[in-house]
Amino acid sequence: MHLAELMLLPTDPWSAAxxxxxxxxVREAIRAAGATDDAVEVTGDGSAAFTVTSRRTLPADQVPAHLRGFVGGRLEVRQTTSWDAPDDDGARAGTVVAEVAGVPVRLDGRTTLVAHGPAATAVRYEGEVRASVPMFGAVVEELTAGAVRAALAAEAQVAARRLT
Incomplete structure (x- = not known):
């Protein structure tokens, strides 16, 4: 399933990075999305290339009852977002990978960060969600995409609060 999401941040690309x-x-955004942050590691900083790796736990209460046998009571999501060094305008590209432990579902994608008008930055995530669950793959992909959308929406709200 293809996933494309845009997050607008009310700041310049350098500050957004x-x-x-x-x-x-990252920890605040994870909690705002209804998860607990089990681990967050940042390598590098926003002035150059950097990588953010997180592990979060979500309750499986949004998973339909007939699929809970596959996932259990909690979902552990591991995500790695690696950002390239910026260009002269602060724009940059990167990759994002997210996996749910114990469930054959994975998000592989690209991300970009670019100026959006005079006082905002657009962060775009685009990729493919793949679930290899017999008979329920499409449902699992849609649930995963929904969770990604909710997490990005929560992150945008946290970012807007922090930046204003």
Missing amino acids: RLLADAAH
Whole structure:
């Protein structure tokens, strides 16, 4: 399933990158999305290339009852977002990979961060969600895409609060 999401941040690309590379921001965004942050590691900083790796736990209460046998009571999501060094305008590209432990579902994608008008930055995530669950693959993919959308929406709200 194809996933494309856009997050607008009310700041310039340099400040947006520093925010995305801030472990405290990542932890707050994880909690705002209804998960617990089990681990957040940031390698590098927003002025150059950096990688954010997180592990979060979500309750499986949004998973339909007939699929809970596959996932259990909790979902552990591991995500790695690797950002390239910025160009002269602060724009950058990167990759994102997210997996749900114990469930054959994975998101592989690309991400970009670019100026959006005079006082905002657009962060775009685009990729493919794949679930190899017999008979229920499409349902699992849609649930995963929904969780990604909700997490990005929560992150945008946390970012807007931190930046204003």
